[in-house]
Structures are given as structure tokens and as C-alpha cells.
Amino acid sequence: MLKIGVLASGRGTNLQSIIDGIESGEITAEIELVISDNEDAGALERAKKHNIDSCYINPADYETDQDFEQEMVNNLKEKDVELVVMAGFMRLLSPYFIRQYRHQIMNIHPSLLPAFKGLHAQKQALDYGVKVAGCTVHFADEGMDTGPIILQAAVEVKWDDTEERLAARILEQEHKIYPEAIRLYAEDKLEVIDGKVKIKE
Template sequence: MLKIGVLASGRGTNLQSIIDGIKAGEIPAEIEVVISDKETAKALERAAKYDIDNQYVNPQDYNTTEEFEQGMIDILEQHNVQLVIMAGFMRLLTPYFVKKYKDSVMNIHPSLLPAFKGLHAQKQALDYGVKVAGCTVHFADEGMDTGPIILQATVPVKEDDTEETLANRILQKEHKIYPKAIRLYAEDKLEVKNGKVIIKE
């Protein structure tokens, strides 16, 4: 059974969709631990509700980002985590962390990458006037919202969309494709070749 560790900073709605997918038998995996850099993150509460080990790691307790990441790695290793899921984790992981879990760190971003990287992707999309927006699950690498793309989903942009209404519609798609991407990983159907993800039949 695939062992997952989740990094989260906020509400944890994608975490919830993964928990639901596991409980429904759609993802052959177990969440071993949820780690947050925010003590009040709702994601920690969600984990506790399902008796999943949840830990707050305070970045202020460490002298460097690398030491902070090592603190998280130590926890992940204690739980024998094989796949790291970023679910609203608002920190850019350094090459130190990413190399440790090469092609085993997944992230989801609320845009059709490579468009609109970074914060406020939905606002960026609206400001640009795109007609279609969406979300992307990808393997994290050393860059911001770069890395090989696993799955994408689209939503139409409406004339009266606000950042919030667009974000909510995109989020519904996120809750579908993130569990699906994790299932493909758990079933050993993802291969990274020349910087691209091949989904094996």
C-alpha cells in the first residue's frame, strides 16, 4: 500500500478529496502524516478528525530553509512516506527537498500550466482575458509551478466571473483530478521520460 505524506498550509480541501478517495476505495494508498507550516491550518484539524498523524513544523524554529525542510523530511521518513503531496502548501520547496523525493512530490496549481504560475493564478487568468482556465497536477521540481505535467482539467471562463467564482469552479475540478493522479501513481502507471509524464495503460 502506497504511503502518502501531505504538506498543507490552509483549509485542506484537496486533502479532504484525497481522504474521501481513499475511504471510497478509489485510491490504493494511506495518508501516514499531514505536516503544516501553519499552526492554525484547518488541514491539521481535518487530519485529526480521521486519526491521521498531524504535525505543525514551525519554520521559525530553524536557522535555514534547508534545516526546516530536513525537519519535515525526518517526519516523512519516520512514516516511510513514498509520495509527498502538496495540498495548498504555500512554500516553494528547495532543490534539497525535491532531489530527496525525485518524481515523488506532487503539486496542484489552479491554472493550465505553464500559464499563470505563482500566486493569484485565477486573477492572472481573468486579467489576461482567457476564455478557458483550469488546473494542473504536476511533479514538483526546483522551479515554481514547473515540473512534468501529470493531468489537467479545464473550466470555461464566464463573462461575469470574479476571482472567487472562477477559483471555486476550478477547485471542484482539482478535487477530481488530484485523487486520480495519486491513483495512477499508486498503480505504477506514471513514468517520467525526458521531462514529460507518460501514463501507462
């Protein structure tokens, strides 16, 4: 059974959607560990509620980012984690971390990548005046919100949308496609060929 490690900094709603997918039997996997860089992250509470091992690792306790990441990697390897899932983890992973888990790190971003990378993607979309926004699950690589795209979902942008309203509708789609991407990975249906993800039948 696929062993998952989740990195989260915030409320943990995407973590919850993955937990729900596992508990319903939709995803054949187990979350072995939830790691947060935020002591007050809602994700840690969610993990506790579902009896999932979790830990807070304070980046300020480490001299360098790599020392901090080494501690995360040590914890993940201790649990034999095979897939690292970033669920609202607000730090850019270094090439060192990526090398440990090449094509084994998933991220979700609230835009139709490659458009609107980085922070405040929903505001970027509204400011640009796009008619369609959405979200993307991709394998993380050394760049910010780059890496091979696994799944995307589109959301219509309404004329009177605010950043908050658009973000809420995009989040609903995130909660659908993230568990689906993990299910495909667990069933060995994802293959990266020349930087693109092929979904096998």
C-alpha cells in the first residue's frame, strides 16, 4: 500500500480531502506522517483527529534551509514514505529535497499552470481579466509551480468575482482533483515522459 507523507502549513482542507478519499476506500494508501512548519496549522489538528502521526518542525531551529529540509527528509524516510504531498505548504523546496523524491512530490496550485505562478494566483487571474481560472496538480521540481502537470480543473470567472469567491470555487475543485491524482499514482497509472505526464489506461 502506498505510503504518503504530507507537508502542510495551513488549515489542511486539501489534507482533509485526501484523508476522506482514503477512508472511503477511493484511494489505496495510508498517510504515514503530516509535517508542518507552522505550530498552529489546522492540518496538525486534522491529523490528530484521524490518529495520523504528525510533527511540527520549526525552520528557525536550523542554521540553513537545507538543515531544516534534512530533518524533514529524515522523518519521511523513517516512515518509508513513497509519495510526498504538498497540501498548502508555503515553502519552496530546494533542489536537495527534490533530488530525494524526484517525481514523487505532488503539489497543487490554484491556477491553470503555467499561468499565474506564485502567491495570490486568484488575484492575478482577476487582475488579468481571464474568463477561466482553475487549479493544477503537478509533480514538483526545482522551480516555483513548475514541473509536469498531472491534472487540471477549470472554473468560470464571473464578472463580479472577488478574490475570496473565486478562491472558494477553485478550492472545491482542488478537493476533487488532488485525491484523484493520488489515486492514479497509487494505482501506478502516472508516467513522466519528456517532462509530460502520461495517464495510463
